[in-house]
Amino acid sequence: MRHTPQIGVSSTRKDAWDKVTGNAKYTGDTVPQDILHARIVTSPHAHALIKNIDTSKAENYKGVKAVITGKYFSVLTGSMITDRPPIAKDKVRYYGEAVALIVADSEENAMAATQLVEVEYQPLPVVNSIQDAIKQGATLIHENLGEYFCPDSGVSPLAHSNICDHIKIRKGNAPYDWSQCDNLIEYNFSMPSSDHLAMETRNASSSISPDGIVNIHTSTQAPFAVKEEIAKAYGIDEGKIVVHTPLVGGAFGGKATVSIEFLAFLASHAVKGRMVRIANSREQDMNSTPSKLGAEGKIRLGATKEGKIKALECIYYTSCGAYSDTGPRMAKAIATDCSGPYNIENIHCDSHAVYTNHSYATSFRGFGHSVSTFGIEMAMNKLAQELNIDPLELRRMNAIKPGDLSPTQDKITLSNTGDLEKCITKGKEILNWDKNKKIRKKKGMIRTIGVSCFWKTSSSPPSATSGVVLTLNTDGTINLNFGATEIGPGMKTTMAQILAEKMKMKVEQIYVYMDVNTQISPKHWKTVASMTTFMVGNAVIDAAEDLIRQIKEVSSIVLRCNPESLDVQEKRVFLKKNPDVFVEFKDIVHGYQYPNQSSVYGQLIGRGNYIMERLIPLDKETGKGKSGVSWTVGVQAVEIEYDPKLYTYRLLRAVTVADIGKVINPKMARGVVMGGMSMGLGLATREEFLYGDSGTLENTSLRTYKVMHFGEQPQYEVEFIETPQIDAPFGARGIGEDGILGIPSAFAHAISKAAEEDFHQLPISPENIWKSKTGGRYDTL
Numbered sequence: 116m117r118h119t120p121q122i123g124v125s126s127t128r129k130d131a132w133d134k135v136t137g138n139a140k141y142t143g144d145t146v147p148q149d150i151l152h153a154r155i156v157t158s159p160h161a162h163a164l165i166k167n168i169d170t171s172k173a174e175n176y177k178g179v180k181a182v183i184t185g186k187y188f189s190v191l192t193g194s195m196i197t198d199r200p201p202i203a204k205d206k207v208r209y210y211g212e213a214v215a216l217i218v219a220d221s222e223e224n225a226m227a228a229t230q231l232v233e234v235e236y237q238p239l240p241v242v243n244s245i246q247d248a249i250k251q252g253a254t255l256i257h258e259n260l261g262e263y264f265c266p267d268s269g270v271s272p273l274a275h276s277n278i279c280d281h282i283k284i285r286k287g288n289a290p291y292d293w294s295q296c297d298n299l300i301e302y303n304f305s306m307p308s309s310d311h312l313a314m315e316t317r318n319a320s321s322s323i324s325p326d327g328i329v330n331i332h333t334s335t336q337a338p339f340a341v342k343e344e345i346a347k348a349y350g351i352d353e354g355k356i357v358v359h360t361p362l363v364g365g366a367f368g369g370k371a372t373v374s375i376e377f378l379a380f381l382a383s384h385a386v387k388g389r390m391v392r393i394a395n396s397r398e399q400d401m402n403s404t405p406s407k408l409g410a411e412g413k414i415r416l417g418a419t420k421e422g423k424i425k426a427l428e429c430i431y432y433t434s435c436g437a438y439s440d441t442g443p444r445m446a447k448a449i450a451t452d453c454s455g456p457y458n459i460e461n462i463h464c465d466s467h468a469v470y471t472n473h474s475y476a477t478s479f480r481g482f483g484h485s486v487s488t489f490g491i492e493m494a495m496n497k498l499a500q501e502l503n504i505d506p507l508e509l510r511r512m513n514a515i516k517p518g519d520l521s522p523t524q525d526k527i528t529l530s531n532t533g534d535l536e537k538c539i540t541k542g543k544e545i546l547n548w549d550k551n552k553k554i555r556k557k558k559g560m561i562r563t564i565g566v567s568c569f570w571k572t573s574s575s576p577p578s579a580t581s582g583v584v585l586t587l588n589t590d591g592t593i594n595l596n597f598g599a600t601e602i603g604p605g606m607k608t609t610m611a612q613i614l615a616e617k618m619k620m621k622v623e624q625i626y627v628y629m630d631v632n633t634q635i636s637p638k639h640w641k642t643v644a645s646m647t648t649f650m651v652g653n654a655v656i657d658a659a660e661d662l663i664r665q666i667k668e669v670s671s672i673v674l675r676c677n678p679e680s681l682d683v684q685e686k687r688v689f690l691k692k693n694p695d696v697f698v699e700f701k702d703i704v705h706g707y708q709y710p711n712q713s714s715v716y717g718q719l720i721g722r723g724n725y726i727m728e729r730l731i732p733l734d735k736e737t738g739k740g741k742s743g744v745s746w747t748v749g750v751q752a753v754e755i756e757y758d759p760k761l762y763t764y765r766l767l768r769a770v771t772v773a774d775i776g777k778v779i780n781p782k783m784a785r786g787v788v789m790g791g792m793s794m795g796l797g798l799a800t801r802e803e804f805l806y807g808d809s810g811t812l813e814n815t816s817l818r819t820y821k822v823m824h825f826g827e828q829p830q831y832e833v834e835f836i837e838t839p840q841i842d843a844p845f846g847a848r849g850i851g852e853d854g855i856l857g858i859p860s861a862f863a864h865a866i867s868k869a870a871e872e873d874f875h876q877l878p879i880s881p882e883n884i885w886k887s888k889t890g891g892r893y894d895t896l
Contacts, residue, residue, distance in 0.1 A: 116684050116694050121615040122845055125782035126622045128608045130362065130601060130629060141364050142334040143318050143394055150320065151180055153382040153393040154225040156215035156232045157403055158207035161243070161472040161810025162256070163236040165205055165214065172231040173217060178224035181385040182232070183216045188381055190348045192373070194340070195267040196279060198257055199438035199475070201377035207236070208256055208437035209474050210811050211402035218382045218391055241472045241810040245411050245432045248277040248469045256437060256470040269732050270443045279435060280443035280468040282450040284522045284738035287461035291426040296417030298501055302494040304875045306486055306859075307803035308409035308434060308473060312822060315364025316400040321379035323388030329356045331379060334363050336371040336600055337641040338631050344373045345380055360631040363602040367794070368478030370602075371643045372405055372440050401815045406804060408445060408476035409434040410486040414494040422504050424513050426461040429453050429490065433483070435468050436475035443468040445476070445483035448574040450738060451523055452484060455491035456535050456570035456748045457510070458519040464738070472810045478643055480794060481852045484571045485859060489877070492567040492860035496867070506864070507548060507750070510568050511539050515748075521572075524739045531745040533774030533838040533848070535568065541834055542566075542750040542772040551754075554868060561757040562767070565865025567857030568750050572743030573644040573849075577730040581650040582637025583658040585614070585721035588626075591686040591700030593618065593662075596628040597654065598639035599647045603790075604851055605783040606647045612779055613652050613844050617659040619684035637724070645849030648779065649744070650725050652844030658723025665719045669703045672715065728842075745840050747848045749773030751857035753796070754829070757869035762885040764866060766796060766829035773853050774836040777846035784850055785833045791854020792831060797823045799859040801878050 133139040170182040185204025191197040203214045215232050219225035240254040247253060253276075257263070261274025272279045293299060319333035329351065335341055338358040346353045363370065375393060382391040395404060415428040431449050435442030450466035481488075499506035514535040519527045543549070546564060555562045586594045595614055601607045607627045615622040628636065639651060667678035670688035674681070674696060682691050689697035705718045733740035754768040769792050778784050801821040805813045814820045833854075839846025863874050872887050885891075 118619045118684055121612050121622050122777070122779045123781070125780055126608060126612055128605050128783065129611055129627050130607065140361050141315055142332055142361060146392060147390060151218050151220060151386060151389055151391045152222045152225045153216055153218045153378065153391050154222070154229050155213040155378065155399065155403060156217065156229045158203065158210060158212045158214050160207055160236050160238055161210045161241045162239040163207050164239065165203065165207060166235040166237050168215060169233040170215060172233070173228040176224065176228040176231055178220035179217060179228050180220065181218040181382070183381060183385050184214065188349065188384065191263070192344060192348050192377060193439055194344065194372070195265065195270050195441065195443050196272055196439040197264045197266065201381060209472055211474065212437065213378065213403060216378055216382055218386055242277065242470070243472060243806060243808070243810050245409070245434050245469055245471065248471050249432065253277055256472060271735065277470040278467055279439045279470055280446055282447045282466040282733065282738065283736060284450050284453060284462055284464035285736065286520070286522055286524060289461060289463035291417065291428070291461045291463065293417055293426065296425050297420040298418050298498065300416040300494050300498045300501060302414045302490065302497055303412070304490055304493060305411045306409060306489065306877045308436070308476060309407045309798065309802040309804055310401050310820060311367045311369030311407065311479060313365030313367060313369060316395040316397060317370060317375045317404055318392070318394035319375045319379040320390055320392040321383040322390035323383050325388070327355050329380065330359065331356065331376055332359045333376050333379070334370060335360055335376070336363065336366050336602055336643055337373070338600065338633050339598060339638050340641055341373050341376045342633050345376065348377070358633040360600045362629065363600050366602045367480045368482065368643065369405060371641055372477040374404055397817065398815045401820065402474060402812045405440060405477035406436065406474045407479035408442060408483070412486065412490040414490045416494045416498055418498055420502065422502050422509050422512055424457060424459050427454055427459045428463045431466040431486065432469050433467065433486070434471045434473060434476065436471055436473045438475040439468065440475050440477045442476050444574050447733065447742065448483040449487040451574065451742050452570060452572060453487050453491065454522050455488065455495070456515050456568050457513040458515045462522050464522065473806060474812065480791060481571070481855050482574060482644065484852070484856050485795070485798065488567065488569050488856045489860045492857060493863060496864045505552065506566055507539055507543060511536055514539070522738065523733060523742065525741045529838055530841045533746070533748050533776065534836060535748040537836045538748060538750045538772045538774055541836060542752060542770060545770055545772065545832060545834060546752055559760065561759060561869045562754065563865050563868045564752050564754045565861045565863065565868065566750065566752045567861040567864065568748070569853065569856035570746045570748045571645070571852060571856060572746045573646050574742050575640070575644055575646060575727055575730065577727055577732070579640035579650065580724060580726040581639045581654040583651065583654040583723045584637050585658050585662050587700065587704035587719060589701060589705055591704060592624045592626060594626050594628065596636055597651050598631050598633070598636040599642045599651050600631050601629060602642055604787045605780065606642070606651070608783065609648055609779050610651055610655050613655050614659055616845065617656055620686055624686065645747070645851040645853070648847055648849055649843050652847065653725040654723045656723065656844055657725065658721040661723055662719060662721030665721070666700070666703065669707055669716050669719070670698050673698050673703065673707055744842070745848060747773060747775060747850065747853050749853060751861045753858060753861040753865050755862070755865045755869060757866065759870070762888060763881045766827065768830045768832065769796065769858065770832045771854060772834045772836065773850065774838050775850050776840040776843055776848040777837055778835050779845070779847050784835065787850055788833045788854035789831045791852060792858050793823055793828060795855040795858025796862065799862040799878060801880055803878055
């Protein structure tokens with residue numbers, strides 16, 4: 116029997132029809148009539164003591180059911196360091212932090228009542244930058260830092276400081292004798308914090324039934340983390356908490372942390388279990404909830420005159436904002452891959468996670484790797500310029516290869532990393548690099564191409580796990596249920612294709628449970644880290660093998676043969692040597708009935724799981740260890756047209772070539788990477804949070820926070836190299852974050868060449884180019 120492949124083809128998404136017809140349901144689309152609404156009262160100060168809160172006027176306002184402050188059910192939360200109260204108590208640490216919560220019978224009444232809460236503050240000195248945080252005698256944001264509990268034992272906050280973690284990488288001879296290098300390059304840079312800006316703002320609702328069952332409906336990447344963290348914080352049995360997550364309207368890492376869910380639970384608890392909904396406005400989503408981290412870095416790169424890199428020294432400071440959240444883990448991710456995809460034998464890296472009085476940071480697409488990529492890649496471009504070597508040739512000659520060691524001294528193989536040289540070769544072909552790498556001038560305009568390589572591994576916990584359950588319908592079709600949320604890239608469809616390929620049946624015969632319900636969906640750690648295809652995909656294959664084993668066992672009785680002599684395809688079980696002898700799934704999957712109507716077995720249920728294997732925590736002094744199962748490598752380029760008279764530019768083309776092991780769904784894969792590339796161009800050219808001198812966030816709307824518009828998008832080209840990862844489902848690596856990683860550095864390389872100016876700070880807007888070229892002086896002529 117001939118099987119039609121179900122992977123490597125662009126199958127229609129499982130949620131396509133619901134989404135294009137408007138029938139898709141998100142968390143905020145179902146609002147019961149008797150639901151209550153909550154709104155937060157926020158701090159106008161970035162750093163201040165709370166001297167007194169008077170809620171009496173708000174409590175007496177029409178429709179108000181409850182007003183709660185940080186003293187209500189007071190706890191500290193945090194997945195790495197328990198340093199954050201859901202509602203500020205005694206002290207506020209960033210502009211926009213919640214200081215009270217109003218619950219009312221309508222959004223209008225709740226919003227009006229927020230204006231009636233009177234808070235007396237005593238302002239404190241503001242830590243408004245990384246440099247403010249690390250200077251001698253700096254104001255402390257967390258005076259009790261050394262006393263906080265750390266659920267993650269790998270985190271080491273430094274008491275009496277603003278440093279919540281410090282990660283070291285020491286490989287080879289560190290410190291290095293720089294006199295052995297013919298050329299030294301130093302590059303300092305900074306990247307601002309910015310917003311995730313998902314189309315659907317954060318929102319959640321909660322209710323508590325009379326028997327104590329807590330139901331939380333939320334737009335999240337981590338429903339099981341919501342369940343577990345609320346259970347731990349408030350001493351509730353995990354089994355009494357049920358988290359429901361339908362389709363998620365974008366996330367980009369911003370919904371991987373537990374934040375608004377705490378408020379929804381507290382609001383419901385304050386009104387005796389009634390359902391309460393809290394939904395951020397766009398402004399609140401930008402100034403009150405987690406953002407992308409900001410960072411500063413210093414790179415020192417030493418090489419021979421031929422271009423062989425001998426040593427790397429780098430120092431990173433990442434701004435976690437007011438609370439740690441996943442900041443320490445992102446600082447670790449930056450250190451883990453600090454070398455870029457290059458073989459550097461001597462590495463000395465220090466990566467610090469630092470508190471500031473800004474919005475606290477959480478996971479963002481790339482998980483810190485856009486920071487480390489920008490630093491190393493801009494240094495590579497500078498080195499190529501100094502040595503007068505083709506920048507792609509410099510990368511090729513230093514590309515990491517099988518047998519080399521990563522910064523954490525993990526051994527590189529083709530399977531766990533892929534083939535960067537093939538990516539570079541393919542990229543040069545697409546770009547027509549030998550012809551187009553030079554600066555071209557036409558009619559006063561300058562065209563040029565900037566390049567960058569990238570690599571990324573995950574920073575998953577060693578115990579991260581995924582589960583899958585398969586049930587069958589009476590017609591032999593299969594129901595697929597797992598705990599990863601559909602946040603946009605199409606992973607539900609990807610899993611259906613993997614299952615269909617393993618079962619040798621059509622993907623249309625796989626029915627996926629699109630929502631996640633923590634009571635009935637098997638646990639998945641979090642839908643993050645570009646690891647869903649790898650983790651859930653392996654669990655799907657494990658479940659399929661379990662189901663096939665059961666199917667063969669039943670069928671061997673029916674067909675009177677050994678199970679080993681059977682195979683499955685197209686909802687049939689048949690003899691390998693004679694496919695005409697078969698039994699159909701529909702006759703066995705809910706038990707087999709003999710001609711005399713007696714029955715054996717029962718319904719068949721496949722179950723599978725996957726847990727991270729052989730991940731080793733980093734040694735605190737050397738950084739030796741293993742933080743991820745594999746890397747994805749690739750090359751990216753951005754072509755621009757620059758106007759030297761007006762200091763403006765047009766984005767013409769953006770290119771990505773990545774080794775993703777095996778392409779499961781080509782159209783979806785290209786779409787995911789293109790989306791990341793667009794985000795990378797946003798970071799490179801315009802996106803940033805602007806903080807005033809007092810720590811006030813000044814651009815909290817889409818009028819003042821600039822994003823890429825449709826008409827500004829360049830032509831995107833995405834191609835893939837396929838070097839299978841042997842322990843991955845059909846060899847496929849994760850791709851969710853790759854598109855964003857090297858685009859900022861590729862753009863910065865292009866504009867630096869065109870404008871003949873070194874740029875060290877993102878974003879690089881026309882205004883910033885003008886300032887850099889003219890010193891900010893207007894030419895009246």
